[in-house]
Amino acid sequence: MAGRAHSLDMTALFARRERDCYELYGRHGNEQLVRMLKTVGYDVGFCRSEGQYLFDRNGTRYLDLLSGFGVFAIGQNHPAVRAALRSVLDSDLPNLIQMDAPRLAAILADRLLKEVPYLDKAFFANSGGEAVEAAMKFGRASTGRPGIVYCDHAFHGVSYGALSINGGESFRSGFAPFLPDCIRIPFNDLSALENELIVGNVAAFIVEPIQGKGVNIPAVGYPQGAAELCRRYGALFIADEIQTGLGRTGRFLAVEHWNVEPDIVLIAKALSGGYVPVSAVLLRKRIFDKVYDSMDRAMVAVSTFAENNLAMAAGIATLEVLASERLVERAAKTGDRLMHAFSEMIPRYELVHEVRGKGMMIAIDFARPRSFKLRTEWDLIEAVREGLFGQVITIPLFADHKILCQVAGTNSHAVKFLPPLIISDADCEWIINSVEAVIAASHHVPGAAWSLGKTLVSNSLRI
Numbered sequence: 001m002a003g004r005a006h007s008l009d010m011t012a013l014f015a016r017r018e019r020d021c022y023e024l025y026g027r028h029g030n031e032q033l034v035r036m037l038k039t040v041g042y043d044v045g046f047c048r049s050e051g052q053y054l055f056d057r058n059g060t061r062y063l064d065l066l067s068g069f070g071v072f073a074i075g076q077n078h079p080a081v082r083a084a085l086r087s088v089l090d091s092d093l094p095n096l097i098q099m100d101a102p103r104l105a106a107i108l109a110d111r112l113l114k115e116v117p118y119l120d121k122a123f124f125a126n127s128g129g130e131a132v133e134a135a136m137k138f139g140r141a142s143t144g145r146p147g148i149v150y151c152d153h154a155f156h157g158v159s160y161g162a163l164s165i166n167g168g169e170s171f172r173s174g175f176a177p178f179l180p181d182c183i184r185i186p187f188n189d190l191s192a193l194e195n196e197l198i199v200g201n202v203a204a205f206i207v208e209p210i211q212g213k214g215v216n217i218p219a220v221g222y223p224q225g226a227a228e229l230c231r232r233y234g235a236l237f238i239a240d241e242i243q244t245g246l247g248r249t250g251r252f253l254a255v256e257h258w259n260v261e262p263d264i265v266l267i268a269k270a271l272s273g274g275y276v277p278v279s280a281v282l283l284r285k286r287i288f289d290k291v292y293d294s295m296d297r298a299m300v301a302v303s304t305f306a307e308n309n310l311a312m313a314a315g316i317a318t319l320e321v322l323a324s325e326r327l328v329e330r331a332a333k334t335g336d337r338l339m340h341a342f343s344e345m346i347p348r349y350e351l352v353h354e355v356r357g358k359g360m361m362i363a364i365d366f367a368r369p370r371s372f373k374l375r376t377e378w379d380l381i382e383a384v385r386e387g388l389f390g391q392v393i394t395i396p397l398f399a400d401h402k403i404l405c406q407v408a409g410t411n412s413h414a415v416k417f418l419p420p421l422i423i424s425d426a427d428c429e430w431i432i433n434s435v436e437a438v439i440a441a442s443h444h445v446p447g448a449a450w451s452l453g454k455t456l457v458s459n460s461l462r463i
């Protein structure tokens with residue numbers, strides 16, 4: 001009996017398995033992930049997280065600029081969200097009745113739609129990918145057309161519908177066949193979009209306002225032009241704001257930068273408060289009503305856990321935190337500071353090609369250098385695997401400067417930063433000084449950076 005009670009204490013259970021956690025996870029789960037973590041030295045055994053910080057088994061503090069792929073906009077373990085969740089756990093609120101109108105879902109929908117007043121309805125789901133699937137279904141059912149147009153390099157998830165409109169080959173490889181009538185076009189190409197729309201069989205165009213893979217920024221006039229073309233040809237304009245939404249780019253939704261009002265907006269990630277998975281499809285009533293068009297079809301699109309109390313409470317509390325801590329404005333200001341500091345490195349470091357981003361979604365893009373010595377080193381590692389150079393930056397950022405970040409995508413030379421929106425001035429200094437130190441070191445030949453590059457090459461060849 002005592003043993004059973006002990007196994008319910010998650011903190012004690014977590015602490016007890018510290019030593020063999022990687023072995024256990026590798027044995028029963030993703031062994032390749034464990035191999036990769038060990039190879040790049042990320043197997044530090046994180047034990048605690050608070051706000052923007054992670055702490056490893058030795059108590060060393062790290063700054064998390066990956067944010068769980070954009071989940072931790074308000075930081076990890078935010079006390080206000082925790083209190084909201086506790087209030088649900090400590091209550092006997094009715095949950096998942098299914099044959100009732102879930103009250104917390106109604107409240108969250110109301111609050112979300114106040115932020116996006118041109119839309120009328122909210123459909124909740126459990127993950128970003130599930131929201132994408134729902135949007136595709138809403139698009140097809142409401143227009144009676146099959147086509148879904150999406151962009152090269154797009155990332156909308158990896159479930160079958162979402163994968164069918166994923167613009168990255170590395171995610172699709174091995175999983176064909178995909179859904180029919182999904183049409184890929186280049187990002188930032190309005191004529192390619194019009195060429196597809198003009199045919200008259202396109203239900204929707206789905207696009208990330210800023211592409212997460214690569215942090216690709218829309219060209220001047222692209223979001224407005226795409227929305228206008230969709231309207232002209234009777235297709236829906238779907239903005240996938242799963243990564244860019246909820247303040248990430250310095251506006252509540254990224255589309256606000258371009259004054260675009262999509263027919264459907266998708267949000268997820270940050271809405272969870274970092275605690276409970278949740279996603280939302282915000283849309284126009286006329287689209288929603290085409291799917292739920294009779295009492296018989298009141299449950300035509302449902303998901304068992306979608307409106308559970310904990311997820312709804314996490315969403316409500318996260319919106320409160322975003323507003324009370326003025327995090328959208330803060331993201332714009334802090335993001336400007338980081339962008340400015342990174343941009344100043346371009347003329348000083350020949351490997352730095354471009355700095356892209358908005359708010360707290362930023363990439364430093366590196367490119368083949370001009371000078372002979374650097375170019376030779378670059379070619380050596382890039383010949384083995386395109387994009388390997390990014391790790392010459394991310395690994396020392398982690399090992400020497402205790403900053404967690406990642407490259408912006410497969411074969412990408414861009415290093416991406418998705419900081420929690422709450423980071424302080426001192427954190428900014430930490431980031432700017434560390435990034436500059438690592439970039440400066442990468443310009444020394446011979447040097448530690450390129451020795452690391454050679455180690456990465458031999459590891460790559462061993463895979």
Ligand SMILES: Cc1ncc(COP(=O)(O)O)c(C=O)c1O
Pocket residue numbers: 069127128129130132155156157158208212240241242243244268269
């Ligand atoms: C823009 C975008 N859409 C959809 C998804 C898929 O979300 P999930 O991983 O929750 O299914 C992601 C995840 O990274 C994303 O960035």
